[in-house]
Amino acid sequence: GEDVEQSLFLSVREGDSSVINCTYTDSSSTYLYWYKQEPGAGLQLLTYIFSNMDMKQDQRLTVLLNKKDKHLSLRIADTQTGDSAIYFCAPAGNMLTFGGGTRLMVKP
Amino acid sequence: KAGVTQTPRYLIKTRGQQVTLSCSPISGHRSVSWYQQTPGQGLQFLFEYFSETQRNKGNFPGRFSGRQFSNSRSEMNVSTLELGDSALYLCASSLTGGGRGTEAFFGQGTRLTVV
Numbered sequence: 001g002e003d004v005e006q007s008l009f010l011s012v013r014e015g016d017s018s019v020i021n022c023t024y025t026d027s028s029s030t031y032l033y034w035y036k037q038e039p040g041a042g043l044q045l046l047t048y049i050f051s052n053m054d055m056k057q058d059q060r061l062t063v064l065l066n067k068k069d070k071h072l073s074l075r076i077a078d079t080q081t082g083d084s085a086i087y088f089c090a091p092a093g094n095m096l097t098f099g100g101g102t103r104l105m106v107k108p
Numbered sequence: 109k110a111g112v113t114q115t116p117r118y119l120i121k122t123r124g125q126q127v128t129l130s131c132s133p134i135s136g137h138r139s140v141s142w143y144q145q146t147p148g149q150g151l152q153f154l155f156e157y158f159s160e161t162q163r164n165k166g167n168f169p170g171r172f173s174g175r176q177f178s179n180s181r182s183e184m185n186v187s188t189l190e191l192g193d194s195a196l197y198l199c200a201s202s203l204t205g206g207g208r209g210t211e212a213f214f215g216q217g218t219r220l221t222v223v
């Protein structure tokens with residue numbers, strides 16, 4: 001099955017950029033998603049990238065995909081305290097497979 | 109448009125008991141997937157139902173089962189509960205299945221505590 005790895009924790013200062021990284025094993029993943037989970041809530045889709053793209057930008061979010069290295073990253077520009085949450089990457093073939101999540105803490 | 113509704117939100121059960129969780133997907137969505145979220149194991153896929161048929165299954169014991177009704181509502185059942193089943197159970201609905209380029213919408217989850 002698919003293995004998805006993420007670092008557990010990231011701490012940044014408000015206004016800085018955050019970069020959350022993800023590595024995966026299944027090269028057949030067609031879509032690669034980023035989800036956000038706030039305390040006590042379900043998961044919210046942030047953005048996704050199709051496997052034939054290298055980069056996708058959506059307002060403050062930039063997704064980079066290195067398909068050769070099976071590496072996906074999410075960059076959040078001008079990080080705000082409201083961005084504090086757990087971020088999950090989820091490569092998808094027939095179904096979504098989630099990484100363990102990266103807890104982002106934004107300090108004022 | 110109503111979101112994904114999971115009931116109950118919180119549940120406390122005793123070891124050995126069984127439990128049924130419910131998920132009502134967004135109207136028109138035919139795919140319902142279930143996930144178990146624990147601090148140690150992260151989010152793990154349980155199963156996916158599409159048009160009343162189980163389409164994918166994760167690596168969980170047979171104590172975990174599910175079904176989907178003709179109105180796309182889904183139930184998940186866990187029999188002979190163990191302490192390790194304590195988790196947040198999340199349900200996701202989508203038009204065709206979350207891995208096929210259509211967005212999967214998640215409910216707020218059911219927090220199950222087994223004592």
